[in-house]
Amino acid sequence: MTQAEPAVAPASAGSERLRTALASKQARVAVVGLGFAGLPQAVVIAEAGFTVTGIDVDGERVAQLARGESYITDVTADQLHALRRTGHFHATTEAAALTEADCVVVCVPTGITAERRPVLDALERALGTIADTVRPPALVIIESSVPPGTTRRVARLLDSHGSGNDDRGGAAPGERVFVAHAPERIDPGNRQYGLRETPRVVGGETAAALDLARQFYAQCGVTTVPVASVEVAELTKVFENTFRFVNISLVNELAQIATALNVSAWEVLxxxxxxxxxxxxxxxxxxxxxxxxxxxxxxxxxxxxxxxxxxxxxxxxxxxxxxxxxxxxxxxxxxxxxxxxxxxxxxxxxxxxxxxxxxxxxxxxxxxxxxxxxxxxxxxxxxxxxxxxxxxxxxxxxxxxxxxxxxxxxxxxxxxxxxxxxxxxxxxxxxxxxxxxxxxxxxxxxxxxxxxx
Ligand SMILES: NC(=O)c1ccc[n+]([C@@H]2O[C@H](COP(=O)([O-])OP(=O)(O)OC[C@H]3O[C@@H](n4cnc5c(N)ncnc54)[C@H](O)[C@@H]3O)[C@@H](O)[C@H]2O)c1
The missing domain is CATH 3.40.50.720 (NAD(P)-binding Rossmann-like Domain)
Structure with a gap:
């Protein structure tokens, strides 16, 4: 835990209900965005024993999942069939399914424009839908990668939107809808470090949100690394990817210098x-x-x-x-x-x-x-x-x-x-x-x- 860890969360009726539901795995989970990150995540949560509804705007992907077909190399059709048999996973395009969710995991795409500026419209749309639909108390975990400062900003959408969420109105931040950021670190194809083997950095909008998110991942068999705030979690993720980007550029330069020197960059490395x-x-x-x-x-x-x-x-x-x-x-x-x-x-x-x-x-x-x-x-x-x-x-x-x-x-x-x-x-x-x-x-x-x- 970093030094500025939020103080121990004071229990509220909402957080206690969620805590009990997570402990018994009776909490109903929705995963929003079933792509390269979201589908493997949904499978891990369902295999841990939660009942998971996957929600995606892509009707073709949802139809494939309904047929037990996987479009992601790391998820097998056998896994999908097994989860369908136990009733632990199904997919839908209907955002109305969020009304049933105690815990919402957001894995929608984020990207950049041609000018290298962040594109967060899918995330903002998803948060708007969640705000309109979800019934507090609920835990919302943003797993999509985001620029530092985004989680706290988009969490406000949960205050300003919709009728279904009026419990949150006037409540202290995080009292009713608890928001955390736990950035995806998935490395597709990595057989040594899958989702269960990779510790998850977690920041909470409040101490209660952090506690609940950590409990959720623990129930999924995932170790967490709690950090002081959602901003620390956001910056950790973007720094990890930047570290790779910069170091790859360094060896790409090395390759060019080594070739000019007529030596093998690979031997040097x-x-x-x-x-x-x-x-x-x-x-x-x-x-x-x-x-x-x-x-x-x-x-x-x-x-x-x-x-x-x-x-x-x-x-x-x-x-x-x-x-x-x-x-x-x-x-x-x-x-x-x-x-x-x-x-x-x-x-x-x-x-x-x-x-x-x-x-x-x-x-x-x-x-x-x-x-x-x-x-x-x-x-x-x-x-x-x-x-x-x-x-x-x-x-x-x-x-x-x-x-x-x-x-x-x-x-x-x-x-x-x-x-x-x-x-x-x-x-x-x-x-x-x-x-x-x-x-x-x-x-x-x-x-x-x-x-x-
Ligand atoms: N792919 C990776 O290896 C990887 C690794 C680490 C982090 N991430 C992060 O995970 C996030 C998701 O990336 P991805 O690779 O899974 O993207 P993806 O494009 O593979 O999947 C995203 C899915 O979300 C769906 N979607 C879009 N808007 C939606 C909405 N409003 N409601 C419901 N569904 C919606 C899309 O139809 C799509 O199926 C990104 O922020 C990315 O940076 C990805």
Whole structure:
């Protein structure tokens, strides 16, 4: 617990009712937003023995869940079927289901504009609906990533909205609807650290909200790290992602310096990693992707700018990371003997278009700008990904192709962008003329036709 922990919560009738309902797992839980973060979270809560209603505005996703189909790699159809059999989970598009909820977990998307400004409209809409619908006493936990200052601001929506919530009117903050922020730390595909194995940072709008949120996660088998306020929890999350963003940019720069020096950045990183203290390895690559690393640091930059505080490193890191697709293109041109960078007449096969190995999520995937740069340089580009057959934003001139000996052999260069485990690397190695391996995925297969980034 940090030093400025809120004082021990004075019990109220509302918090006592919630505490009893959480202790017996009779509390009814609603998870709002059933995406990459919300669906696995809903499953963990339901598997802990709570009855969970998942609410999503996407009717297609809700219909898939009703059929027991999962659209998230980390949630299996078997898990959904088991939860349907026990009646512990069902999904709906009906926000009216919130009237039954004692605890609402908010996992709606947050993002940034093209100008790198926070976009919080889905969160504000969801909070407005919750305010109109939920019946106090209730615990509302915001798990979506937000710029520091947001939780306290949007919690006020719970005061100003709707008829269903008039119990809160005039009550002390948190007396009726208890608001906490417990930012998602999910790492899709991470088999070692799932939701249950990753401690949860929790801040409460009030001490009572913090206590209730901690009790809720404890009942789900999740360890919590209580912090002094919702702002500490918010800043912790955005700092974690910024730490990754900045360090990835540092190794991306290292990759460029090492190549200029004609040494292997990967060997340098391996050697540096033998230092038993004070070094944490990050890996270079074609850029950063996903809904968090390329997005959340700008929540920090935005709030810093508003407060007149510095955030120079975020801007510098962005310049380095967004240059990487061009760097990959420059390396491709050099490997193809095109010193002027003109790739006209070159056939390039890009392997992997999702942002992360073994995941089907294409959001902010660096494959999109890599393909764009290659095509802009004149190349003819084919792409292959064993997990997806389309990717939003991918250049229309890039065609998806199956991974066959003919397709590989027809390429002047193969560029590994996202090294899925299910890619047939033996086939690629035996038929490719040259492979630019942007993730050093083939490090263990010393082959003359492989060049790491
Ligand atoms: N994906 C990750 O790996 C990850 C990791 C850590 C944190 N997060 C954070 O979790 C939050 C959710 O991200 P995600 O990746 O799950 O997004 P997502 O786009 O995969 O899922 C969000 C879901 O919310 C639904 N939705 C949107 N508005 C809604 C509303 N008003 N009411 C009900 N449903 C609504 C969408 O239809 C969608 O199904 C974000 O703040 C993100 O930063 C995500």
């Amino acid at each position: 391996e050697a540096a990693s033998t230092k038993p203290y004070g070094f944490m390895p990050h890996e270079p690559g074609p850029g950063v992707g996903g809904s968090c690393i390329p997005v959340i640091p700008f929540f920090l930059a935005d709030v810093a700018e508003r407060l007149g505080a510095p955030s120079h490193l975020i801007a510098a890191a962005e310049r380095v990371n967004t240059f990487m697709p061009q760097y990959v293109t420059d390396r491709a041109a050099a490997l193809l003997g095109r010193r002027d960078g003109d790739l006209a007449g070159c056939h390039i096969l890009v392997l992997g278009v999702t942002y992360k190995p073994d995941q089907s999520d294409c959001r902010h995937s660096p494959a999109v700008p890599v393909v764009e740069r290659l095509i802009a340089a004149g190349a003819t580009v084919r792409v292959h990904d064993p997990l997806v057959t389309e990717a939003a934003g991918l250049h229309p001139a890039a065609s998806f192709a199956p991974l066959t000996a003919e397709v590989v052999a027809a390429a002047d260069l193969v560029v590994v962008v996202t090294p899925h485990r299910s890619l047939d690397y033996e086939l690629v190695l035996s038929h490719a003329r040259c492979i630019l391996d942007t993730r050093n995925a083939l490090r263990d297969r010393a082959a003359p036709n492989v060049v790491p980034l």
